[in-house]
Amino acid sequence: MAGFATIVGAAGFVGRRLKARLENAGWEVFAPPRGDAGLFRRDLGVVFYCAGLTADYDTRPFDTVEAHASLVSELIRRASFSRLVYTSSTRLYDGMRAATVSEAQPLVLDPTDPRRVYDLSKALGENLTIARTGGRGAVARLSNVYHWADEAPGFLSAWLIMAQANRELTLESSPHVARDYIHLDDVVTALIALAQGEPAGIVNVASGELVTNGEIARVFEEEGWHVAFKGEGRPLHPPNADVAKLRALGVAPEGVKDVVRRYLKGLKA
Template structure:
């Protein structure tokens, strides 16, 4: 099954992979990037949605800037997009929102969809607010909405400042990787698996409206373990400097997904483990 798809955040890491997958599957895709429209402007955003006339919307646009009041206001506007549902045409049957695991409170056990929303950091707070607003607006409009809370997504084409690109670049150049002083573990999920979950959610007409599903592997890996895995994959030594990185708002010693609901409701399971994903990413990088 295919149709007309609108992808916001089409110029981002996951968005580029999703657009490629949809087009390969035969969808007519309208991709919106920052160069196309300012999604912090509700009038411009709504006009772009109406012009796309989509059967399905994939809401992937995400703002992160927060240094000034104006930047924070724009990030809230992009990450909540309260105008989105009202702009949808009658033909639209589903909105799939890519949320974030940072919407949750950290916990010592695998996180399922029932753990409290206690966002870690400003970004997590705006993503949580956007998820709640989408669910409420879609329910009033009668549009099926699904929120996929992705854990730590990685793969080819990620932003160069993120951990996997930094580690693999160090393998190539001999640079030293700065690491946080505290223990940091994450559930690393391959970008192609995240894209597959998005597509499955869009096509699952029997998925209850307002469904929230976690997208992760159920396996957490420490930063040092990831560096060691990258050494094995690349066959090159990677120097590290523990304590040289200030860490992130969402760093925690326990951050892992319980992916059972996605498996039960979408028939989705991760297909690429971390070692294979690092190998694929390394093979895709220019030498």
């Protein structure tokens, strides 16, 4: 069912794709630029809060806090909206030593670690969304989102983009690194599901499967690429995100190896 939506961060990786999907489905979309006071002068309908910093959060800590917590705090306090869907990250689980984690488990965050400004500010944004919106808030904890469009961020995205021009690939990583990957289109599907159903609280938007670089490299090899890694480190695997709540919303993300194989076959066609 179409409606009216506001996307905060519509110029970003997720926001751009979400805007296109909503408009194609008949939604009216308001995409205010950064600093637009119009956020507080009109009804915003369903707000998708996609603003944030990722790669440069450690060098821009105050901008990180502004994007992840300060602006959403002001929006909740002053703006008119029917639903707020806040994008967070499964990175918040990195301090936990468990094989699998669900949304209900308390987070473990170290406030003395300067690099935890990302996690702590996201956690504050989550708290405000869930506790201060009168039941109108939902949080999407995104795992590692990937795509092969130009400027798509992240390790796997860069890998896939490199494959468009080269069959011989050397990567600055280790085959033993494991991550949960989710395709951008599945993320957009999940965000819209969170906006249209009953408020679901915090939901892991992930595939539910940790996959190593080496496993993905084998898919490349089987399709005719050669992949070498410069590293051999064996870091601890992050916790696996439980995706039962996501599947209850009717969203079942496709496995990364299947998506990558189909993509590579398309490059060869």
